[in-house]
Amino acid sequence: MNEHVSIARTSEWNGGRVRIPAPIALLAELTHRCPLACPYCSNPLELDGVKSELTTEEWISVFQQAAALGVLHLHLSGGEPAARRDLVELTIAAAKAGLYTNLITSGIGLTEKRIAELSDAGLDHLQLSIQGSTPALADKVGGYKGGYARKIAVAEWTHAAGIPLTVNAVCHKQNMDQIGDMLDLAVTLDARRIEIATVQFHGWAERNRKALMPTKEQVLRTNTFVDEARKRLEGIIVIDYVPADHHSTYPKACMGGWGRTGINVTPSGKVLPCHAAESIPSLNFQTIRDMSLEDIWYDSDAFNAYRGDSWMPDLCRSCDRKAIDMGGCRCQAMALAGDASATDPVCIRSPMRQLLVEQADADSRAEPPEFVYRGRSIEAD
Ligand code: SF4
Ligand code: FES
Numbered sequence: 001m002n003e004h005v006s007i008a009r010t011s012e013w014n015g016g017r018v019r020i021p022a023p024i025a026l027l028a029e030l031t032h033r034c035p036l037a038c039p040y041c042s043n044p045l046e047l048d049g050v051k052s053e054l055t056t057e058e059w060i061s062v063f064q065q066a067a068a069l070g071v072l073h074l075h076l077s078g079g080e081p082a083a084r085r086d087l088v089e090l091t092i093a094a095a096k097a098g099l100y101t102n103l104i105t106s107g108i109g110l111t112e113k114r115i116a117e118l119s120d121a122g123l124d125h126l127q128l129s130i131q132g133s134t135p136a137l138a139d140k141v142g143g144y145k146g147g148y149a150r151k152i153a154v155a156e157w158t159h160a161a162g163i164p165l166t167v168n169a170v171c172h173k174q175n176m177d178q179i180g181d182m183l184d185l186a187v188t189l190d191a192r193r194i195e196i197a198t199v200q201f202h203g204w205a206e207r208n209r210k211a212l213m214p215t216k217e218q219v220l221r222t223n224t225f226v227d228e229a230r231k232r233l234e235g236i237i238v239i240d241y242v243p244a245d246h247h248s249t250y251p252k253a254c255m256g257g258w259g260r261t262g263i264n265v266t267p268s269g270k271v272l273p274c275h276a277a278e279s280i281p282s283l284n285f286q287t288i289r290d291m292s293l294e295d296i297w298y299d300s301d302a303f304n305a306y307r308g309d310s311w312m313p314d315l316c317r318s319c320d321r322k323a324i325d326m327g328g329c330r331c332q333a334m335a336l337a338g339d340a341s342a343t344d345p346v347c348i349r350s351p352m353r354q355l356l357v358e359q360a361d362a363d364s365r366a367e368p369p370e371f372v373y374r375g376r377s378i379e380a381d
Contacts, residue, residue, distance in 0.1 A: 053084075101122065155191070183229060
C-alpha cells in the first residue's frame with residue numbers, strides 16, 4: 001500500500017494566501033498515438049511525437065514521485081496507452097509504488113494475453129470507451145472498422161481476468177438517444193460502473209460542433225432517463241453522469257478546482273493542471289525533465305495561476321457559489337471568452353451566457369455535417 005504522505009503547504013502569490021493540499025490523482029498520458037480518430041478527441045491540437053515520449057525509466061520516476069507527493073490514483077491514459085509496449089512494466093512499477101492503477105483504453109491493442117499480464121502486474125481497474133451501442137454507429141464515430149467487436153472481446157477478457165470494469169460512453173447529438181442501449185450493453189458486459197459523459201467542446205470537438213452538439217430536448221430526456229435508471233439499477237451498476245455544460249445553469253468545478261486535486265503529465269513529460277491547460281497561451285509549463293513533481297505542484301506559476309480567489313473577476317469573487325465551482329473551467333473561459341480568468345460563460349450569471357446558449361441552440365438544431373475526424377497517429381515505438 002502507498003504510505004500516503006498527506007502534505008499540504010500554505011503559499012502566497014498575487015496578494016493572496018492559499019493552503020495547497022496534496023494531489024489525489026495523476027493522469028499519465030503515456031502517448032498521443034491512437035488507432036481511433038474520434039471527432040471529439042480531447043488530446044491537444046498539437047500532438048507529442050513518439051520520439052519525444054518519456055522513457056520507461058522516466059515514467060517510473062514520475063510514478064514514484066507522485067506516490068511520495070501523496071497521489072493515490074494513477075490513470076494510465078493516452079491517446080491509446082496500449083500503444084506503449086512497456087505498459088505491463090509500467091503497471092508493475094506503479095503498483096509497486098503503492099498507486100491504485102486505472103487503465104483508460106479504447107481496447108484496441110489489447111489481447112487476451114496482455115490483459116492477463118496486466119492483471120498479474122497488479123492493474124486495479126480498466127475503463128473501456130464505447131462510441132455507440134451498435135457496430136455501425138460505434139465504428140463510424142470512432143473512425144475504426146471492427147472497433148466495436150474488439151471492445152466487446154476486451155470487456156469479456158477483462159471480466160475473465162477479474163479486473164473491475166467501467167464502461168465510458170461519450171454522448172452527443174448522434175448517440176444520445178441510444179443511451180439506454182449503451183447502458184444495457186454495459187450491464188451485459190458485467191461493468192460495475194458506466195460513465196456517461198457529454199462531449200466537452202474544447203479542442204478538436206470545436207470543429208464538430210454542428211455534428212455533436214445535443215439539443216436541449218435530448219439533454220432533458222437524458223437527465224430524466226439517468227434519474228430513473230439510477231433507481232432501477234441500484235446495486236447492479238453505478239451510473240456516473242456528466243451532463244452537457246452548454247445546457248446547464250452553473251459550470252462544474254473543473255478538475256475539482258485548478259491545482260487542487262489532480263495533475264496531468266503529457267507524453268513528453270509536461271506537467272499540467274488539466275488536460276487542456278496548454279490552450280491558455282499566457283501559461284508556461286515545466287516538464288519532469290526540468291523540475292521535480294513536488295516543486296511543480298507547489299511552486300510553479302502555472303499551478304498557482306488560478307488557485308485561491310485573488311485571480312477571480314469580482315462577479316465570482318463575491319459569489320456565494322465560488323467555493324462550489326471555483327469559477328468553473330479556465331480552459332472553457334479561454335475558448336469561449338478569450339480570457340482564461342473570466343467567469344466561465346456557462347454560468348447563468350456570466351454576461352456571455354446568452355450568446356453561448358444561442359450558439360449551442362443553433363449548432364444543436366443544424367443538420368449534422370460529416371465528421372471532421374482526428375487524424376490517426378499510429379507510429380510504432
Ligand atoms: Fe460560479 Fe462565478 Fe458563476 Fe458564481 S459567478 S456561480 S462563482 S462561475
Ligand atoms: Fe482546463 Fe477545465 S479543462 S480547467
